[in-house]
Amino acid sequence: xxxxxxxxxxxxxxxxxxxxxxxxxxxxxxxxxxxxxxxxxxxxxxxxxxxxxxxxxxxxxxxxxxxxxxxxxxxxxxxxxxxxxxxxxxxxxxxxxxxxxxxxxxxxxxxxxxxxxxxxxxxxxxxxxxxxxxxxxxxxxxxxxxxxxxxxxxxxxxxxxxxxxxxxxxxxxxxxxxxxxxxxxxxxxxxxxxxxxxxxxxxxxxxxxxxxxxxxxxxxxxxxxxxxxxxxxxxxxxxxxxxxxxxxxxxxxxxxxxxxxxxxxxxxxxxxxxxxxxxxxxxxxxxxxxxxxxxxxxxxxxxxxxxxxxxxxxxxxxxxxxxxxxxxxxxxxxxxxxxxxxxxxxxx
DNA sequence: TATACGTGGTT
DNA sequence: TAACCAAGTAT
Numbered sequence: 232x233x234x235x236x237x238x239x240x241x242x243x244x245x246x247x248x249x250x251x252x253x254x255x256x257x258x259x260x261x262x263x264x265x266x267x268x269x270x271x272x273x274x275x276x277x278x279x280x281x282x283x284x285x286x287x288x289x290x291x292x293x294x295x296x297x298x299x300x301x302x303x304x305x306x307x308x309x310x311x312x313x314x315x316x317x318x319x320x321x322x323x324x325x326x327x328x329x330x331x332x333x334x335x336x337x338x339x340x341x342x343x344x345x346x347x348x349x350x351x352x353x354x355x356x357x358x359x360x361x362x363x364x365x366x367x368x369x370x371x372x373x374x375x376x377x378x379x380x381x382x383x384x385x386x387x388x389x390x391x392x393x394x395x396x397x398x399x400x401x402x403x404x405x406x407x408x409x410x411x412x413x414x415x416x417x418x419x420x421x422x423x424x425x426x427x428x429x430x431x432x433x434x435x436x437x438x439x440x441x442x443x444x445x446x447x448x449x450x451x452x453x454x455x456x457x458x459x460x461x462x463x464x465x466x467x468x469x470x471x472x473x474x475x476x477x478x479x480x481x482x483x484x485x486x487x488x489x490x491x492x493x494x495x496x497x498x499x500x501x502x503x504x505x506x507x508x509x510x511x512x513x514x515x516x517x518x519x520x521x522x523x524x525x526x527x528x529x530x531x532x533x534x535x536x537x538x539x540x541x542x543x544x545x546x547x548x549x550x551x552x553x554x555x556x557x558x559x560x561x562x563x564x565x566x567x568x569x570x571x572x573x574x575x576x577x578x579x
Numbered sequence: 580t581a582t583a584c585g586t587g588g589t590t
Numbered sequence: 591t592a593a594c595c596a597a598g599t600a601t
Contacts, residue, residue, distance in 0.1 A: 272597035279587065280597085313585025316599075350599045370597045390580075417597055426595065427590070457594090458582095486584065527585055567586065 239439045240405050240412065246435035247415035252277075252422070255285055257414075262336050262361035263294050269356045270317050270348060277421070283312050294336070297322060298329040306489050306564035315488055315566070320348025338362045351397075360410035367400035368413040369393065372420025378452035379424060382441025387452045460531045467495035467569075468506045468539040469520055469576040472554065476573075478563065479509040480551035486530075491553065492569030493536065493576075502537060510552040513543035521575030525568040532568060536576040 251257070254277060256268035267287055271280040287308050291297040297305070302322065309318035324346040328336055337343045339362070343354040355368035367373070374387040377396045385392035405412050423430045429448050431437050442448045470477035479494040481487045494506045502516050517538040525532045555563055560573060 269597065274584090274596055274598055275586080276588070276596055311586075313587090314598085316584070320599080348599070352598060356597070368597080371595085372597065414597090421597075459593095488584090525585095529583065
């Protein structure tokens with residue numbers, strides 16, 4: 232590593248040592264805790280993830296406990312955090328580690344990458360932070376910081392752009408403090424080198440920053456726009472019987488997979504047919520109870536909730552179907568979109 | 580390579 | 591307010 236680069240690394244590490252936020256997963260010498268925090272922080276802000284992390288470590292303090300827990304308990308702890316495949320994959324990966332690795336997490340980036348839900352970023356983060364491996368951990372913050380620092384206008388939304396900047400990142404990682412270095416880059420991106428209003432006056436490496444020198448801070452990194460969310464009209468059924476509400480579990484691998492919600496779906500199909508397919512309960516559609524909407528990254532649901540009356544019941548046990556007493560709805564793993572639907576039905 | 584996959588905060 | 595964006599991964 233050349234001298235100017237080495238001095239940049241030292242300057243940022245000094246800043247990190249002095250200014251870093253006191254976060255609950257910092258200073259815990261437990262690879263499992265690092266893993267949990269990194270998965271929770273994927274596409275998620277620190278302030279959002281923090282209470283979930285603390286509660287998770289209470290419920291599932293170690294790998295063995297997580298591996299032995301059931302799916303509903305795991306999803307209940309993730310409810311409201313979004314991207315639920317993260318919870319399913321973390322659960323499955325814990326079981327793999329217990330069953331195939333004697334309960335010991337892989338200690339290298341390559342080994343970690345073989346576990347479900349662990350990609351290049353997370354593997355690099357765990358390997359460097361928990362095991363001291365000198366590998367980069369390139370997330371959105373790091374892409375932004377490096378694009379500005381090096382004045383590179385590659386499109387960071389493309390695989391090639393990420394590849395180019397990951398190569399740049401690799402050249403910086405110091406052997407002695409790889410985990411602190413990776414966290415320092417992310418910390419800088421999260422607190423000073425922010426997307427819209429970077430605080431260059433307080434930046435410890437502005438003297439080395441090409442974007443700052445050339446007045447391109449606000450135009451870097453380059454990124455292409457995402458398509459607008461597609462609108463879907465959803466019709467959901469409120470089916471009540473003896474003070475209990477009929478819920479169905481979303482298929483494991485799709486949107487909100489594994490979570491519970493009101494039966495129903497896109498309004499291009501008859502509501503009664505969808506309810507029967509999903510729950511085995513036959514109903515007659517009734518009056519409108521309420522309307523709401525929910526915006527995902529890639530979908531906009533316009534939701535109407537209709538009261539339905541039970542008219543019959545198909546034979547056979549319906550897996551993924553539950554009658555839940557109204558007072559116990561809060562105990563179920565229900566995604567925010569469906570919580571909104573429940574709320575508008577209860578008030579209508 | 581493009582798309583699916585949540586939610587909440589900021590501007 | 592609508593758009594943007596955040597400690598990404600899987601297919």
